[in-house]
Amino acid sequence: MDEGYILEIRQGIGGDESICFLKDLKKMYIKFFQKKKLNYKILLNLEKEIIIELENSIYNNFLFNESGIHRVQRIPKNETQGKMQTSTCSIFFKKNIKNENFILNNKELKIETCKSSGSGGQHVNTTNSSIKITHLPTKIFVECSDERSQLLNKTKAIKILNFRINKFLNEQINFKNNLNRKNVIFKSERSKKIRTYNFQNNKIINHLNNNNCFQLNKVLNGDLDILFKN
Incomplete structure (x- = not known):
């Protein structure tokens, strides 16, 4: 878009x-x-x-x-x-x-994995698919467990984190x-x-x-x- x-x-x-x-x-x-x-x-x-x-x-x-x-x-x-x-x-x-001036630096990210909780059946609860990513400079974090795949959760979490940090920076200005x-x-x-x-x-x-x-x-x-x- x-x-x-x-x-x-x-x-x-x-x-x-x-x-x-x-x-x-x-x-x-x-x-x-x-x-x-x-x-x-x-x-x-x-x-x-x-x-x-x-x-x-x-x-x-x-x-x-x-x-x-x-x-x-x-x-x-x-x-x-x-x-x-x-x-x-x-x-x-x-x-x-x-x-446009902000670029997410992987070195500033703390990535944690854990077992997903809640609804989703056996497949969700028996895999370490849940991801928590924290942006250390701003302390903004995202937890994602929507997907069964850890990779998909990580990709989604990074996208959301990038959105939230951008929003935070823009709101600091505005x-x-x-x-x-x-x-x-x-x-x-x-x-x-x-x-x-x-x-x-x-x-x-x-x-x-x-x-x-x-x-x-x-x-x-x-x-x-x-x-x-x-």
């Missing part, structure tokens, strides 16, 4: 339900990209954090407005008393500015952008809302213009045009 943009989705308030909501948002955006035939790459796919690189498109202005706190109201699947829970995720969309990102990502307060997804009433509340949409299922299936036009 000659000119790329970054979409970050992070867990906010709400524990496991927030993680489930993160997965819903990931599917929603990917289905939207696919329907619009936009090129995208998933740079990071963790339980609590998703980073997607997206090509430049006519939808950038709409996606910039997605940055902020997205709130979900629904009854969790494991809730036995039928109580509705409110959880959040944070979205941050920005241009992917690459620092203090304003850094401040905006911190406000969006790290202050996941319910008061800083962009949108509320209410499953009980099949309703989405757009807090930017106070409009309501009663097509939640379609929106979660990638039909974001409904919200962009509303």
Whole structure:
């Protein structure tokens, strides 16, 4: 991608339900990209954090407005008393500015291997495929265990590490952008809302213009045009 943009989705308030909501948002955006035939790459796919690189498109202005706190109201699947829970995720969309002066030096990397944990079956748990790479000057690190192959995990981890270091360096230069990102990502307060997804009433509340949409299922299936036009 000659000119790329970054979409970050992070867990906010709400524990496991927030993680489930993160997965819903990931599917929603990917289905939207696919329907619009936009090129995208998933740079990071963790339980609590998703980073997607997206090509430049006519939808950038709409996606910039997605940055902020997205709130979900629904009854969790494991809730036995039928109580509705409110959880959040944070979205941050920005241009992917690459620092051409930075070159990742292998001598500055600490590479550790260990057995993968979590789901994945016997193949994952019996091989030392998980990789942790730390960039010693900045202390930035990446852990990757998505792939069964240690080599694939290492390749993916280095790519993500390079992205994170570039992002760190650019944010050092661009203090304003850094401040905006911190406000969006790290202050996941319910008061800083962009949108509320209410499953009980099949309703989405757009807090930017106070409009309501009663097509939640379609929106979660990638039909974001409904919200962009509303």
